[in-house]
Amino acid sequence: MNNASRNRALVRFVLLPLLLLTVALLGGLRVSSDDHAFIFIAPPLIALILSVLLMLLFVRGHMLELRAWISSGYPVLVNVSHTLTLLSLFFASAQAFNSVLPETGLLFWLFSLFFLWTLWNNQFSNFDARHTLRSLTVLFGTAFALKHMLLASLYAPEGSWLRKLTGVVLEGVSLGTIAPQRFAPATGYISFFTLALYVTSLVLLSPQPESLADEEAGQVVRAYRKLPPGEQRVVRAAIDAGSDGESDVRRALPAGTDLEDSGEEETVVARKPER
Amino acid sequence: MQHKLIQSVGVAWTILYAFFVIWIYATEPRTFKDVATGAQVVAGTYEVDREKFEEGLRLFRAEQFRAARDEWARADPERRDARTQFYIAYAFYREGWGRVYNDDALFKQGLEAANRAISLSENERLRVDDTDLQIKTPAELKAELEQGLERTVDDLNPLKVFRQRK
Numbered sequence: 001m002n003n004a005s006r007n008r009a010l011v012r013f014v015l016l017p018l019l020l021l022t023v024a025l026l027g028g029l030r031v032s033s034d035d036h037a038f039i040f041i042a043p044p045l046i047a048l049i050l051s052v053l054l055m056l057l058f059v060r061g062h063m064l065e066l067r068a069w070i071s072s073g074y075p076v077l078v079n080v081s082h083t084l085t086l087l088s089l090f091f092a093s094a095q096a097f098n099s100v101l102p103e104t105g106l107l108f109w110l111f112s113l114f115f116l117w118t119l120w121n122n123q124f125s126n127f128d129a130r131h132t133l134r135s136l137t138v139l140f141g142t143a144f145a146l147k148h149m150l151l152a153s154l155y156a157p158e159g160s161w162l163r164k165l166t167g168v169v170l171e172g173v174s175l176g177t178i179a180p181q182r183f184a185p186a187t188g189y190i191s192f193f194t195l196a197l198y199v200t201s202l203v204l205l206s207p208q209p210e211s212l213a214d215e216e217a218g219q220v221v222r223a224y225r226k227l228p229p230g231e232q233r234v235v236r237a238a239i240d241a242g243s244d245g246e247s248d249v250r251r252a253l254p255a256g257t258d259l260e261d262s263g264e265e266e267t268v269v270a271r272k273p274e275r
Numbered sequence: 276m277q278h279k280l281i282q283s284v285g286v287a288w289t290i291l292y293a294f295f296v297i298w299i300y301a302t303e304p305r306t307f308k309d310v311a312t313g314a315q316v317v318a319g320t321y322e323v324d325r326e327k328f329e330e331g332l333r334l335f336r337a338e339q340f341r342a343a344r345d346e347w348a349r350a351d352p353e354r355r356d357a358r359t360q361f362y363i364a365y366a367f368y369r370e371g372w373g374r375v376y377n378d379d380a381l382f383k384q385g386l387e388a389a390n391r392a393i394s395l396s397e398n399e400r401l402r403v404d405d406t407d408l409q410i411k412t413p414a415e416l417k418a419e420l421e422q423g424l425e426r427t428v429d430d431l432n433p434l435k436v437f438r439q440r441k
Contacts, residue, residue: 009278013285018292025296037305077282084289 012209013081019201020088026194027095030103031184039183041103043094046112051094053119054136058089060123061132068208082209089205096198099191100143102151111143133202140195148188309352316353323359324350335362336407340370357395361403361413364388368410368420372440376430377423386424389417409441 028041043051058064069082097115102108118139127135154166224235298317304310315321331346344366351359367385371378392401392413402411410416419441429435 006277006281009281013282014288017285017289021289021292021296025299028300038303038309039305040300040303042300077279077286081282081286081289084286084293088289088293 011204012085012206016201016204017081017085017088019197019204020085020092023092023194023198023201024088024095026190026197027092027097027099029187029190029194031186031190033182033184036184036186041098043091043098044101044108046116047094047097047101050097050112050115050119051090053116053123054093055090057119057122057127057132061127061129062207063129063132063202063205065207089201092198092201096140096195099194100140100147102147107151111147115139115143129207133199136202137199140198144191144195148191152183152185152188312353316355321353321355323356326350328359331359331362335366335369338369340366354391355395357392357401357413358403360388360392360395361401361416364392364413364416364420365408365410368416368423369440372423374436374438379424382420382423386417386420389413389420393417 028043030039030041031037032039055064059066064086069086070079074082101111101115122132122135224232227235298313299310302309302313304313312321327346327350331343331350334340334343334346344363347359347363347366350356354360364385364387367381367388371381371385396413401413404411410419
């Protein structure tokens, strides 16, 4: 196992679930403005629904190839690990929404509708992984700015009289249904950190965890190692010869040896460049 | 082999961390200290702060029941000690007890604490051998509190003023 392979495995099996579960932990964390105590808010039902839509978007936008993540061809441990990672992704997404949704009132429903509308529209758009990621970053960034910067400053107790007046007017127009819960400024920092972690984990999320190319290369190497030294030389000569294919291999073969005799594993190696 | 090890460590770590997240949301700790205390409960190493408990006892004997309850609440923040909960219930009883009428609100809180003491002492029978107390077990205390909350004709008995606080 080389360094690159080990690092990839560490990212996929250890770091990615760690990041996603940290998002799931911090997404519902608020800090009380009165006594600076922790307040843990479980994700509301709408956050779970939005998370389902987001998972569908991941699949449609090719950020997740479900068949490459869970397959009957993988060992049980890999499937278990991948299932746990996908579950972590689901709850991390729900908590990322929870982090940027206002807690109660009219604004909670307005934000929820905004997310719902955007995600629903995106289901029918042609997205690739990069566009999906970019679109999500903008979506969460906008919601974060609205909740933790605009609304928080409007309702901050130490805000200017103009801000307070705007807050009171907004509250009056909405018959008191718009007033958000007040939290300590640390809540905004936690939310920012949570969203940054979430986007980082999405960047680390590979569409195909067990890359098909890697798998094939691995099979070739395993087959090569099983060969006797003479045949290994032939394979090396074929690879060195480039993509000329069968003729090169034939030239490299000892006199009187037929290509068909050299076995199935060699055939795989010889034919690979033709693909 | 190393790949398998990373996978196994990853799965174990993910499951442990997921349980930690669920536990945090289930217990809703308000400070880092609460998190540490909760972890002690889970690990089975949770203990009542003896110093605060003794201070609560001193205040209780000086009839400063609210202050005593406050100390005991700090001594047993997770409400996991049957003996402390029994004393808290007793403090509610003594403060709520009246010659003419009882304070129902305090008796109700006392009843809740007595129920906690009973549920915490399910495995071993709790008996508090304190000479200052006439009621020795949570079950007796619960009965006394329930009796105090009941409305009966006996409440109109004028001789009731001669009864003694336990």
